Every structure is written in C-alpha cells, then in structure tokens.
Amino acid sequence: MYSRIIDEKEYTFGVSGKLIMNVLVMYDRQTGTLWSQLIGEAVQGELQGTKLEFLPSLQTTWADWKAQNPTTLALRKGYYGARDPYESYYASDRTGVIGESIRDDRLYIKEFVVGVELNGDPVAFPFGVLNKEPVVNYEAGGQPILVVFNVDTGTGVVYEREVDGQLLTFSQVEKTTIVDNETGTNWNGLTGEAIEGPLVGIKLTRIKSTSSFWFGWKDWYPDSEIYGLDS
Amino acid sequence: MLISKLVKFIIIGWVLLFGMVACAPAETRDLPSEEVEPVKSQESPESSGDLIEDNFKSNRNYDDLEIVTLLPRDGIPAIDNPKFLSADEADDEYAPEELVIGVNYDGDARAYSIPFLSSREIVNDTVGGKKIAVTW
Numbered sequence: 001m002y003s004r005i006i007d008e009k010e011y012t013f014g015v016s017g018k019l020i021m022n023v024l025v026m027y028d029r030q031t032g033t034l035w036s037q038l039i040g041e042a043v044q045g046e047l048q049g050t051k052l053e054f055l056p057s058l059q060t061t062w063a064d065w066k067a068q069n070p071t072t073l074a075l076r077k078g079y080y081g082a083r084d085p086y087e088s089y090y091a092s093d094r095t096g097v098i099g100e101s102i103r104d105d106r107l108y109i110k111e112f113v114v115g116v117e118l119n120g121d122p123v124a125f126p127f128g129v130l131n132k133e134p135v136v137n138y139e140a141g142g143q144p145i146l147v148v149f150n151v152d153t154g155t156g157v158v159y160e161r162e163v164d165g166q167l168l169t170f171s172q173v174e175k176t177t178i179v180d181n182e183t184g185t186n187w188n189g190l191t192g193e194a195i196e197g198p199l200v201g202i203k204l205t206r207i208k209s210t211s212s213f214w215f216g217w218k219d220w221y222p223d224s225e226i227y228g229l230d231s
Numbered sequence: 232m233l234i235s236k237l238v239k240f241i242i243i244g245w246v247l248l249f250g251m252v253a254c255a256p257a258e259t260r261d262l263p264s265e266e267v268e269p270v271k272s273q274e275s276p277e278s279s280g281d282l283i284e285d286n287f288k289s290n291r292n293y294d295d296l297e298i299v300t301l302l303p304r305d306g307i308p309a310i311d312n313p314k315f316l317s318a319d320e321a322d323d324e325y326a327p328e329e330l331v332i333g334v335n336y337d338g339d340a341r342a343y344s345i346p347f348l349s350s351r352e353i354v355n356d357t358v359g360g361k362k363i364a365v366t367w
Contacts, residue, residue, distance in 0.1 A: 001334060002366065003361065003362060012355045012364075014308075015309055015352045017301055017303050017306045018298050019299045019301055020297070021297075024352065026353055034298070037353075044296070049291070057332050057365075058334075059330060059331070059332055059345070060331065061328050061331065062326065062328070062331050062344075063328065065331050065333040071338075071340060072335075072341060073318070074315060074316050074318065074320075074321035074324070074343075074344070075343045075354065153330075154330075
C-alpha cells in the first residue's frame, strides 16, 4: 500500500505491461515513470530513484477483517468469485515467464516471506519459520524490530521495538496478543495498540514490509539474510 | 507480491494476440464456503499503525535492470473509480476465508479482495482523505 502523493502532487498508477526481475512494474500516468510495486521505487524514467511513501495495511481473511472493522466497506467485484485465478500457479514450480533472475536454493522458490529492508540490510522471514515462531524480536540494519505473524490468516506485520527511548522485547500471550517483558503491557500484535498495562495509549510504529514469494524478494535482494536459516 | 501474475500475463498475452477479447468473463466459482470459526473480536483499530516514512531517493543502481515488455500499457486496466459494498452486502461476494488487503485510515476502513486484485493489479483510491495506490 503506497501513497499516491509525491512531493505534494497527486499521481495515479496503471499497469505498464513490463516486467523487471520477474516482477510486474507499474507506471504513473503523469510522467510515465516505471515503478516497482515490490520495493516501492521508481526504477526508470523521470522520477527514477524516488521512493513511494509506504502506508500500513493488513493482509487477512474477509471474516477476520470484518470482525475487526464492522463498518468496513469492501471493493465491489461484480462477477468475480472468491477463487484466485493463479491458485494452481502458487503450487507449481514455475516462477516468472523469464525464469528466476538469480538462482538461490536456500528456500523453496514458492515459499512466502515477510521481507524487510532497513539501512541497506534486507531480511526475509519465511512463513514456514513464522508458523513456528509467530513473534520474533530481531534487528535489521542496526534497528531493533518486531515481527508478528497471524498463523491463521498469514498476516505478517513489522514494528519498531523502541518505544519512547525504551527497548522492548516481546513474547506471545495467545494468538496475536503479545506482551513486552520490560513493562508487562499487553499489545494487539496486529494493530500495534497497547491494550492493557502501563503503556496503554501507545501504539507501536509500523515498519515497511512486503509479503512476497521468496523468488521475487531474492531477485531484488540477492544478499538477503533469511531469518531462521542464516541465523 | 505481483510475481504470481506472470502466468496471467502469458494468458492475457495470448488472449490479446488472438484478439479474443475477454468478453465472456469466466465466472469463477465460489470456494466451498466452509463455516469459518467466528473470529474473536479484537480491539478495533483506528488505523493499522503509525508509520515513519519518506519520499527519499534510493541509491540503488538501476542501470543493469533488464526490462521485458509483455503487454501493452494498460493491457490490464487498473481500477480508477472503485465501487464499494457495505460489509453485509459484501458477504454475498466475499467468502469468509477469502484473503483481503485491509486498510483503516481515520476510521475509513476498506477491504480489497486479493483474488480480484490478482486480475486488476492496481486500485487508485482515496481512503480517510489519503490518496492511496492498492497494489498486488
């Protein structure tokens, strides 16, 4: 999810029909610049090198989203059903049309990862690892981070672990409810809100992250560390 | 996350090549709607988290990137004027276990079906006053 505002100007985006490193790129209709959705950067054209502002969003199931947000609206699909036309693709060994750009067998190519890049230091958290360890205290690019994973819905969220100058470490209470060891505050791991304890009223700061197939992530970040494998 | 769409590209490429305009939208059948166990109501988020960020310039080197053109521009049309359903209306179009991308900015909450985004890639929308691009 990205903001369409760049330097106070509004942009709209369309599908360019082009692929870079196996990833579809979009273009903006105002300058024709090509943008990678995966990394949120302009890769070719007038705005090359500009980053889009990342906005927080959650990937979850409709039932879960509606329960959390009873007044939500939902995009009208019309005739489309609930089936993803690429369901069989997810399970096949094929990757992109041009094949993998960079071969890397550390993970199964179709494994999903939560990808984070901070200060030039990319880290991938495989869903397989997060299934066993849904709350991860880690450090990327010298910055302490927290990864929370909802095993039921495949939702991965990343936060800063420093709150008002205090470094917190978290553990799981139940499902996506987490507790920090320093103050004993309970937090909603999906919204980042403190729900009980001394830090109520505070909200954790989200860090930009991407859920992606491993092969897409490593094409962009071939040097990526893989949490649980390299560490 | 758009990598999955490459296959679609091929499919759509063929469609375009043969001029078989997709005027017969294959009605994809709904998933068998198994009862999903009711989700425990959680604290309703006002937004999905505060955020730090940027429009800063990246120092990545783009010169070596190979660009492959598979389709004409807008061969897959982005959605510019999205239409929305209320949560209850949406129960007719969304299966309980259907994956969505959800946003909640200033109490304006919206869900975008991921299977549907797989076919359209981009939604240009305004939510809670924020101009956003929903991408998949």
